[in-house]
Amino acid sequence: MRSFLEAAKLVVFDLDGTLYEDTDHFDYYAELLKQEVTPNEQASYQQDYEEMKAGKHIVQIGKAYDVENDYVLTLDPMTLKITEVYKWDGQQISQDEIDRLYQKPLQFNFEDMIAIGDGWWLPFVAAKHYGVKDTYTSYNKTKEYMVTENFELTKTPGLKNGLVELKESKKLVLCTNSDIDDVGRLLKELELDTIFEHILPSSMKPTNTESHFKKLLEQYECQPHEVVSIGDNFINEIAPALKLGMRAVYIHPTHESEDQEQLMVVPTLANVWS
Incomplete structure (x- = not known):
């Protein structure tokens, strides 16, 4: 893994699910949202959420969710082209219906069209399916919980020392959809608040990922192959990098290896320095 990073001049990191890999806060968020669901539907909500986590539901990380139509979309991660569309119960809709509804390229806005990129979005999508209007209050309560004594982030073994070592010869940038206040709290909790040369919060990935990457290439005077x-999140961080000729490390605990010249797959960031 070290050799994969040796030629890099610039390394761009995600935050949630990358620099920390805890998932308990997703369950906390899901429980708060369940209280907003109509009481007679809460059991169904919980069952759907548990099936999502187990990979047994039509809603899965890596797909997209059309809130208005309550449709689950399967995408080509490199082009974001829709390949299949399903109803909540798993029934596939026709190509004619796909062509009618999705004539323009998808624009993910985190309200009506959701890229299900990580565990935060599973309870959100379940809540939207069951008619919850306000998810933001529960999200904020979860973020507040994450900085109390009742919650402790698990520090990835070797991560801090590895980043300190990497910083000696590379420029390190953080690009995340989390807002600046959350970023500050989380980095301090992880003892990584002095690591990054440049932080891009509220990045609106995947919609703006390529734009961010292009600006970083120019700012740091790098060629694409010199950036990792x-x-x-394959859609948010990996596919846009590969499309631009950059290299990428995809963190996925159960994904089968797809190591290529430009891509390495690891189950945890701890493997980066192993």
């Missing part, structure tokens, strides 16, 4: 993007 590291993240746990």
